[in-house]
Amino acid sequence: MARKISDSTVRRLSRYLRRLRTLDRQELKVVSSRELAESTGTTAAQVRKDLSHFGSFGKRGQGYAVSDLRVHLEEILGLTRRWRVAVLGVGKIGSALLGYGFFTQRGFDVVAAFDSDRSKIGRELAGVSVQALSELEQTFVDREISIAIIATPVEAAQKAANRAVRAGAQAILNFAPIKLRLPPEVAVREMDVTLELEGLCYLVTEAGAAAEETE
Amino acid sequence: MARKISDSTVRRLSRYLRRLRTLDRQELKVVSSRELAESTGTTAAQVRKDLSHFGSFGKRGQGYAVSDLRVHLEEILGLTRRWRVAVLGVGKIGSALLGYGFFTQRGFDVVAAFDSDRSKIGRELAGVSVQALSELEQTFVDREISIAIIATPVEAAQKAANRAVRAGAQAILNFAPIKLRLPPEVAVREMDVTLELEGLCYLVTEAGAAAEETE
Structure with missing residues (x-):
């Protein structure tokens, strides 16, 4: 059964899963909601609430079975399979992402990279050969790519995303500072x-104003 | 008067501001909530609601005065001043951030970079000289740095953040895949x-499951 859960819940589930994977590697059998909460920056009540969405995993007072809960969360998040990713735009951010070892470890294989700059095409970066945008459609099909990371300059981002979606991308991770307009069935997250940074400035400024008020 | 507004509202305010800055540069005088909504991926009702938190800016049926609203939003977000930023960790992501021209344009000056790797110390990246971590405290004070970007490996992130906070950082932007534990008065955003990516996998998997159910 599929049910809508909020982005912030999904982020917490990812954090629980990270922790569970570590505990599982350490061969720990049981974890309490308190331990899970502490290592992921939330409360035990929140952990229990989040996990209760998906059925009852823990036994009252006995904590959660680490390995079982890990598998359940992997199933819920769709992480029992590997995902193929393409990076569009290999400027500074794109190149950094291509070399990011953590992806492979977490089930993401970056299998293609594209750029419009001729001087970059054909170059190999972290084992991936940079291709011309004209090869995008065929490559997405051939390599069964489902996620596109947009790391182009802002002016090129919307076109690149459109192209990835037409080629079959089901999800977009967008690093360009622009809100993309995409069909509702395409999943999008913004980076x-x-x-x-502007959100941080707001918080710092607000805290400063609040401090002045109480003086 | 300082009032708590949610992170998602603050993100929308930032998007409105971006759009207003562009319109202001184009010397447009008035913008409707609908235009503002369309260019930032939200609804006109949401725009009106968000802006109503801060007093009445628009005249009914006449739209918002672009320049006035821009200035107001800059004041609300704390963006009437420039902010000094340090990057901790100059691996792939850190180096990419150092060269990111968009920062300067938006009021952020990256004035320092730190790394524990001796081979990197003393190197100049995008006009910033990489310093040893031992110089962090003095540099934060001397250069009045208020924001630290954590781009270290995951194992080093918590220590680096602690150090930045002790040196006076009021805000942390964290690129390391770990939930940092910091004093409540420090503003934190996670990148x-x-x-x-895992959130996208959940959405794609859920959409697939929903499609199967309706078949």
Whole structure:
């Protein structure tokens, strides 16, 4: 049964899973909601609530079976399989992502990279050969790519995303500082550094104003 | 008056501001909530609701005065001043961030970079000289740095963040795939690529399951 859960719940589930994978590697058998909460920056009540969405995993007062819960979360998150990823735009951010070893470890295989800059095409970066955008459609089909990471300059981002979607991408991770317009069936997450920095500025400014008020 | 608004509202305000800055540069005087909504991927009702938190900016039926609203949003977000940023860890992601021209344009000056790797110390990257971690405290004070970007390997992230906070950082942007534990007065935002990719996998998997159910 598929049910809608919020992005923030999904992020917490990912964090629980990370912790469970570590505990499982260490061959620990049982974990309490408190331990899981502490290592992921939330509360035990939140852990129990999040996990209760998906049925009852733990036994009251006995904690969760580490290995079982890990498998369940992998199933819920769709992480029992590997995912094929393409990077569109191999500037600074794109190149950094291509070399990011953590992806492979977590089930993501970056199998293609594209750029419009002729001087980059044909170059090999972290084992992936940079291709011309004209080869995008065929490559997405041939290599069964389902996720596109957009790391182009802002002006090129929407076109690149459209192209990836037409080629079959089901999900887009967008590093360009622009809100993409995409069909509703395409999953999108934004990685917008400046937006997050501006959010921090708001919080710092607000805290400063609050401190002044109480003086 | 400082009032708590949610992270997602703050993100939308940032997007409105981006759009307003562009319109202002184009010397457009007035913008409707609909136009603002369309260019930022939300609804006109949401725009009106978000802006109503901060007093009444628009005249009914006449839209918002572009320049006034831009200035107001800059004040709300704390973006009437420039912010000094340090990058901790100059691996692939850290180096990419150092060269990211969009920061300067948006009011962020990356004025320092640190690494524990001796072979990197003293190197100049995008006009910033990489320093040893031992110089962190003095540099934060001397250069009045308020934001630290954590781009270290995961094992080093918590220590680096602690150090930045002790040196006076008021805000942390964290690229390491770990939930940092920091004092409540420090503002934190996470830029966790793998977490976002896993969120996309959940959405794609869920959509697939929903499609099967309706077949």
